[in-house]
Amino acid sequence: MTTTAAADLIARSNKLGADPRNTNYAGGNTSAKGTETDPVTGQPVELLWVKGSGGDLGTLTESGLATLRLDRMRALVDVYPGVRREDEMVAAFDYCLHGKGGAAPSIDTAMHGLVDAPHVDHLHPDSGIAIATAVDGEELTATIFGDKVVWVPWRRPGFQLGLDIAKIKEANPDAIGCILGGHGITAWGQTSAECQKNSLWIIRTAEKYIKANSKENPFGTRVKKFEPLTKAKRRARAAELAPLLRGVASQDKAMVGSFTDDKVVLDFLAARNHPQLAALGTSCPDHFLRTKVKPMVLDLAPDAPWEKVVKRVEAL
Incomplete structure (x- = not known):
């Protein structure tokens, strides 16, 4: 049976995951802490409910949560062997699980368990x-958020990152979250509603700053060769391309695809610098799981x- 804490967590996760501006598909994780009665001892036990490995926030259900005993999870600090061996800590989370079923704990579990927030x-x-991937990300964080959001220098996801964020929260009692260099954001709250509010405040505040300070034509001037076709012609060309591209993508296993001609996509593809920008690859490591490192750019007129x-696709 879903507890109140877990139910609130699932509802918050679904709301956040429903908007792609908040996180990428299957990216990010959320958590809640609470007290339940241990069915064996009859004594209260502190638990951590956290989105498990591989799930998507927008469609998260109870089966997608990992449930851990908080005392055992935090006791791992005493046996943590250091950064060079921190991959071992993911397996150690299995010894902290409470009950049966649920999802496997993810590499970000330490971040949720060690940060002192419900x-x-x-x-x-x-x-x-x-902001996280900008050259001057630390300075931008201070400019945009003041002391409400703290910069965390890049560190690969894992146990040490959880320790880092826990220390930063303790040292900055007025902060509501942090920007993780080269990675994303983390926010916290005393209630589920407050946590969601803080997450959205960080996201929307960053959006407003970027919109207000962006330069004209950030992707370069528009090129006539790359100007979009009419809507009907775009759809017809997409229908032609679909079998060809699906064949290329399905050499290892069968794949399906989707088509979008949103304005932001068309503006990017019509810009002079889009081939070079696409070649830079994704800015967030988590995206490698779904989109891989670099997109294929068909650098021909629509x-x-x-x-x-056909010849160009085969060459690419």
Whole structure:
């Protein structure tokens, strides 16, 4: 049976995950802490409910949560062997599980268990990643958020990152979250509603700053060769391309695809610098799981002859 803490966590997760501005598909994780009665001893036990490995926030259910005993999870600090061996800590989470079933704990579990807050969100929003991956990300964080959000220098996800964030929260009692360099954001709250509010405040505040301070034509001037076709012609060309691209993508296993011609996509593809920018790859490590490192760019005019398109796709 779903507890109140877990039910609130699932509801918060679904709301956050429903908007792709907040986090990428299957990216990020959320958690809640609470007290339940141990069915063996009859004594109260502190638990951590956290989104498990591989799940998606937007469709999270109780089966997608990992449930751990908080005392055992935090006791791992005493046996932590250091950064060079921190991969071993993921397996150690299995010895902290409470009950049966549920999802496997993810590499971010330490972040949720060690941070001294009842509710924690770790997300990968576009606006947060833009700040996190900027050359002057630390300075931008201070400028945009003041002392409400703290900069955390890049560290690969794992136990040490959880320790780092826990120390930063303790040293900054007025902070509501942090920007993780090269990664994303983490926010916390005393209640589930407060945690969600803090996460969204960080995301929307970053969005507003970026919008207010962005330069004109950030992707370069528009190029006539790359201007989009009419809607009907775009859809027709997409229908032609779908079998060809699916064949390329399905060489290892069968894949399906989707098509989008949103304005932001068309603006990017019409810009002079889009091939070079796409070649830079994704800015957030988590995206490697789904989109891989770099997209394939078909660097031809949208109405290029079909034979030329086929030859270029084969070359790419």
